[in-house]
Amino acid sequence: MDQSVIDNQKLMDTHLHHPEEHLKSSDVLRDIVIGMSDGLTVPFALAAGLSGAVGPDGTHIIVIAGIAEICAGSIAMGLGGYLAGKTEQDHYETELKREFYEVDHLRHKEIEETKEFFSNIGLSEDLQDKATDEIAKDKKQWVDFMMKYELGLDKPDPKRATKSALNIGISYIVGGLIPLSPYFFVSHPVDGLKISVLVTLLCLFIFGWFKSRITGVNVWGGAFRVTLIGAAAAAAAFGVAKLFES
Amino acid sequence: MDQSVIDNQKLMDTHLHHPEEHLKSSDVLRDIVIGMSDGLTVPFALAAGLSGAVGPDGTHIIVIAGIAEICAGSIAMGLGGYLAGKTEQDHYETELKREFYEVDHLRHKEIEETKEFFSNIGLSEDLQDKATDEIAKDKKQWVDFMMKYELGLDKPDPKRATKSALNIGISYIVGGLIPLSPYFFVSHPVDGLKISVLVTLLCLFIFGWFKSRITGVNVWGGAFRVTLIGAAAAAAAFGVAKLFES
DSSP states (O other): OHHHHHHHHHHHHHHSSOHHHHHHHHHHHHHHHHHHHHHHHHHHHHHHHHHTTSOTTOHHHHHHHHHHHHHHHHHHHHHHHHHHHHHHHHHHHHHHHHHHHHHHHOHHHHHHHHHHHHHHTTOOHHHHHHHHHHHHHSHHHHHHHIIIIISOOOOOOTTHHHHHHHHHHHHHHHHHHHHHTHHHHOSSHHHHHHHHHHHHHHHHHHHHHHHHHHHTSOHHHHHHHHHHHHHHHHHHHHHHHHHHHO | OHHHHHHHHHHHHHHSSOHHHHHHHHHHHHHHHHHHHHHHHHHHHHHHHHHTTSOTTOHHHHHHHHHHHHHHHHHHHHHHHHHHHHHHHHHHHHHHHHHHHHHHHOHHHHHHHHHHHHHHTTOOHHHHHHHHHHHHHSHHHHHHHIIIIISOOOOOOTTHHHHHHHHHHHHHHHHHHHHHTHHHHOSSHHHHHHHHHHHHHHHHHHHHHHHHHHHTSOHHHHHHHHHHHHHHHHHHHHHHHHHHHO
16 A cells, blocks of 8 residues: 555645645545555455354454454554654654755765756756855755755654554544444354445445545546455455365 | 655665666565565464464464455555556656646746746746746756656656566565464464564564665664564554453
8 A cells, every 4th residue: 555655645745736735634634545545455355354264153253353453454554654754754854964064064066966956957057057056055945955856855744753643543443443343243254244345345435536536536437446456355365265264 | 554655765765876776676675665564564463463362272263364364465555556556657647748738838837837946946036037948948858847846746667556566465475474374383372472473573673674774764773663563563453352352
């Protein structure tokens, strides 16, 4: 799923006309999409796989396995996201210090790198020099420029890591409880499976529709694709678990 | 885990001195990190959770649940990554067409946006105009510039989606089989749990060490953090499964 985040991030950043204004709501949406995407899919497939393999009185096992999975998955994603956020921040601070150091002590190297940027985007030798001179006048502005366009680093929001971890973790739990909940109320696993498949595929479709709207791709195609991943994961888990049952 | 990808991507991009040359190996490494990170953690925690809840003859259930989870997780991550890659590509093509259209039909708007970019990085009114004139001379170069710096979009490699899906999926499977394999060879779940904890925490530590090296953060701290996430997920899954057992 990780791949999709990069894309979502990019898509969202570019689709909102004023990324600064909408930053907060889009970050939250992105977190929800990340958490719910896996939360709806993996516990769904795990429960489906088990329901074909545990025998008629195994509903309780499915519930326990599902709960354990939701617990493990939400912590892995949430805490993982938190630590990644912290790492990103450490990395930003380290690079920022290094840039300030280089601007002071390796000025000619930084000048060259700045010229190289302007050369890469297609400016003439003459303008490369002039633009570099102007940017290098203000040290803070110069470092900001290097951070953003040489290193491709945006200043991370210090509170982001914690919030993001919570949003992703909670979304995973909410998403995971949807496919699992039918098994709470039935005695035979296969009954649970039938309701779970119906409810979850419907939810995946709705979720896929909204996710596609947010990321600006065709909504029906997107809804279909998200549903398909869930169905494929569940079918494969069911088949493989059946194989190992005997 | 998704958050960590964005960060890894950024970190790798900035840490390799020649991103163009190293692109392929770093993409593969990134995929392996993504897949193995979740693969080592979630099946480990699920198996740990179940081993406290299934009773002395439940080893077989743990194996089936673990296999179903690895199956579900690898498909969700792999196929999810594939479709996300396709979406990214569609999005890039759409935006590329739009930029070419705008350069032809809304030239004054594009000129303004280009000037705005140069104004934002701190160039004077005079240089903003000159630089914009030079960039706008070559239509392809101008569109490339807008795609990269106005929209923040890099041209996606068309074969990337498929390769990435396979790399991530396989890494998840390899990672997931490590914590699960002890349960293949023991009869009592708790014996499996003990070996699984030892083997997996060791692997998480080694994996965390390499991951930190690649992303350029403190290796021992990074190794410790990755191990901690795995241990926390397993402990929580164990505790919660115990609660639901009774």
